[in-house]
Amino acid sequence: MNDVAIKVRGVRKSYGRFVALKNLDLNVKSGVVYGFLGPNGAGKTTLIKILLGLSMPDAGEVKIFGEDLFLERNRILKSIGAVVESPAFFEYMTAYENLFHLTRLSGRIGKDKIREALDTVGLRDVEDRRVGAFSYGMKQRLGIANALLPENRLIFLDEPTNGLDPHGILGVRQLIRRLCSERGITFFISSHLLSEVEQVCDYVTIIDKGEKICEAQVSELVGRQARIQIKTPDPDRISAFFRENNIEISDEKTHGGIAVFLVKGPEEFIPELNRKLVASGIDIMKIGKHRDTLEEIFVEFTGKNRTDSASDRF
Numbered sequence: 001m002n003d004v005a006i007k008v009r010g011v012r013k014s015y016g017r018f019v020a021l022k023n024l025d026l027n028v029k030s031g032v033v034y035g036f037l038g039p040n041g042a043g044k045t046t047l048i049k050i051l052l053g054l055s056m057p058d059a060g061e062v063k064i065f066g067e068d069l070f071l072e073r074n075r076i077l078k079s080i081g082a083v084v085e086s087p088a089f090f091e092y093m094t095a096y097e098n099l100f101h102l103t104r105l106s107g108r109i110g111k112d113k114i115r116e117a118l119d120t121v122g123l124r125d126v127e128d129r130r131v132g133a134f135s136y137g138m139k140q141r142l143g144i145a146n147a148l149l150p151e152n153r154l155i156f157l158d159e160p161t162n163g164l165d166p167h168g169i170l171g172v173r174q175l176i177r178r179l180c181s182e183r184g185i186t187f188f189i190s191s192h193l194l195s196e197v198e199q200v201c202d203y204v205t206i207i208d209k210g211e212k213i214c215e216a217q218v219s220e221l222v223g224r225q226a227r228i229q230i231k232t233p234d235p236d237r238i239s240a241f242f243r244e245n246n247i248e249i250s251d252e253k254t255h256g257g258i259a260v261f262l263v264k265g266p267e268e269f270i271p272e273l274n275r276k277l278v279a280s281g282i283d284i285m286k287i288g289k290h291r292d293t294l295e296e297i298f299v300e301f302t303g304k305n306r307t308d309s310a311s312d313r314f
Contacts, residue, residue, distance in 0.1 A: 003153050004066065005030045005186040005208050006051065011060030013046050019048040020227035021057070022210040028203070030153075031184040033176060035218070037194065039302050043210040044190050046108040048084075048156060050166070051188070053077055059257055065153065081147025086163075091132035095123055095142055098131055117145040121175060129241045137168030144175065161196050173200045198294035208302045222296055225261050226272055230277075231286035235259035238282050245276070262290055 008026035012019070020043045029036045038044045049055040050062060053073045062069040064076045089098045095118060103109040118124045121141040131139065132242060147155045160176070161169040177200060179185045191197050197204060198218060205213040214221070227250060232238050235254055238261065242249055251262040265273065267289045274287050 004028065004138075005032075005064065006034075006188065007063040007066075008047075008051075009059075009061040011047070011050065011057045011062065012278045013043075013050065013055070013057045021050075023060070023209070024207070024212055025213070026205060026215070026234060028186065030186050031180065032202040033180050033187045033189065033200055035204035036188060036190045036207075037298060038207040041209075042207045042302075044207065046210075047207075048158065048188075048190060052080070052082055052130050052156060074126060077165065078150070080156070081149070081152035081154070082158075083140070083143040083147050083160065084156070084158045086136075086242040087143030087146070089131045089139065092130060094130055095134070095145075096127040098142065099146055099149065102146055109150050113149060115153075117128075117148045118142075120148065120179070121145045122171070126157075128197070133296050135168070137164050137171065140164065140172055141175065144172075145177075148179075148185075152185070154188065156273060157187060157189045157191075159191050159193075161191070161193060169196065176200055190208050194295040194298055195293070204294070206298060206301050213301050214297075218294065221294070223281065227290040227292070228262065228265050228273065228274075229286070229288055229290035230261045230265075230284065232259055232261070232277075232282060232284055233257055234282045237280075238277070241277065241280055241282060258285070 004027060006028035007024060008024060011021055011024045013021040017190060024043070024047065036044060038049075045201055046055070048163065050057050051064075051069070053069060053076075056070070064080070069076055090101070093101070094115060099114045099117065103114065103282055115124060115127065118127050121144050123138065123141055123145065124140070131142065134142065137262075144155070144157075157176075161172050164172065173196065189197065189201060201218050204214075204218050204221065205212060230238065238259070239249075242261075242263065248264045250260055250264055253260045270287060270289065274284065277284050
């Protein structure tokens with residue numbers, strides 16, 4: 001099997017004078033959970049439509065498992081599943097009946113395969129219950145079961161945990177990780193819930209204004225620099241201390257007289273720094289290693305002051 005699930009080279013797409021994608025490159029390894037992030041209007045929806053064969057780029061190349069998507073579109077799409085936004089089902093039908101009729105669109109699939117998919121997502125016990133009585137989380141699971149048939153190797157998920165309660169989010173997250181590790185299924189996830197992407201994805205790409213601005217392994221991205229977090233009620237004195245000792249401040253926030261500083265330095269420097277601060281008579285409420293979250297990194301790459309709310313139409 002090809003070790004690259006998705007290969008995008010120089011993809012460009014315009015809508016009139018608006019350029020949605022600007023010579024975008026992308027590499028998605030097989031058998032990983034891949035996060036795809038960007039602000040509203042960044043071009044996420046445009047690329048997903050192209051990868052699903054629903055839209056043609058103006059220029060560029062797209063290969064799925066080593067084959068040209070636009071030359072072998074019909075054959076390639078038989079190995080691709082997708083759950084885009086809220087999955088739609090026939091509310092008056094049972095879970096089994098929905099999958100039975102929906103899979104007829106892609107060819108005849110045996111009853112055992114359908115029941116196996118329901119078992120995989122934890123819905124085998126309710127296969128005879130009408131979908132209209134399902135919770136939102138159960139419908140999300142049924143959507144993933146449908147995307148698994150017929151034995152798809154690549155699954156696109158758009159906001160897979162949106163609208164779920166904490167238990168539902170955990171269940172979907174565990175399901176995705178299990179299907180990836182046990183079956184080698186590649187997941188391509190687009191989401192605004194950055195904390196969820198951080199916990200479930202192996203790799204992530206961030207795009208902005210149609211261009212890729214970051215592509216990295218999540219574990220490397222969130223641990224890319226060593227920083228120390230210090231919480232203190234003495235912001236003025238600690239600022240002077242940092243200046244006198246040539247310690248670089250990377251961020252500072254003050255609320256209600258309590259300040260939180262982020263300074264550059266390795267974890268090994270924490271005990272010595274703490275001793276120096278205490279010896280200088282500065283009150284310390286908390287000190288420790290700071291690990292950047294994906295949300296902080298996203299804001300750093302796409303702009304701290306950005307507050308646009310335009311929909312991601314392209």
